[in-house]
Amino acid sequence: MTPAPEPQRLLDVDALSRALERFAVERDWTQFHSPKNLAMALTGEVGELVEIFQWMSAEESADVGTDPRTAQAVRDELADVLIYLVRLADRLGVDLDAAVRDKMQRNALRYPADEVRGSNSKQPTTRS
Numbered sequence: 001m002t003p004a005p006e007p008q009r010l011l012d013v014d015a016l017s018r019a020l021e022r023f024a025v026e027r028d029w030t031q032f033h034s035p036k037n038l039a040m041a042l043t044g045e046v047g048e049l050v051e052i053f054q055w056m057s058a059e060e061s062a063d064v065g066t067d068p069r070t071a072q073a074v075r076d077e078l079a080d081v082l083i084y085l086v087r088l089a090d091r092l093g094v095d096l097d098a099a100v101r102d103k104m105q106r107n108a109l110r111y112p113a114d115e116v117r118g119s120n121s122k123q124p125t126t127r128s
């Protein structure tokens with residue numbers, strides 16, 4: 001069985017970027033959306049996501065979805081992270097879809113599946 005073809009786009013980042021721009025414009029918040037501020041906000045949201053998992057065992061973290069309140073908190077923080085990431089990329093003129101595709105291609109070359117399968121080593125192969 002042949003694998004399904006890759007989708008044309010992995011995420012509809014353009015639609016999300018437009019929605020976030022509209023949200024900011026309606027509130028006159030674009031004045032606050034410098035790349036510096038957005039990068040800092042992104043970091044803060046990542047911190048809020050990490051805080052949920054802080055002190056959990058690996059097993060507890062895998063079961064985080066079983067508690068509805070915690071699952072909702074994780075969902076909210078993941079959304080916050082994506083919102084600030086997409087907003088930052090938009091303000092910097094970075095095409096996230098293209099950037100992710102480029103990075104995934106380089107990662108595939110750097111970490112050939114046949115050479116790294118089952119290994120958690122971050123050492124790149126000589127093909128980087």
Ligand SMILES: [Mg+2]
Pocket residue numbers: 045048076077080
């Ligand atoms: Mg948050």
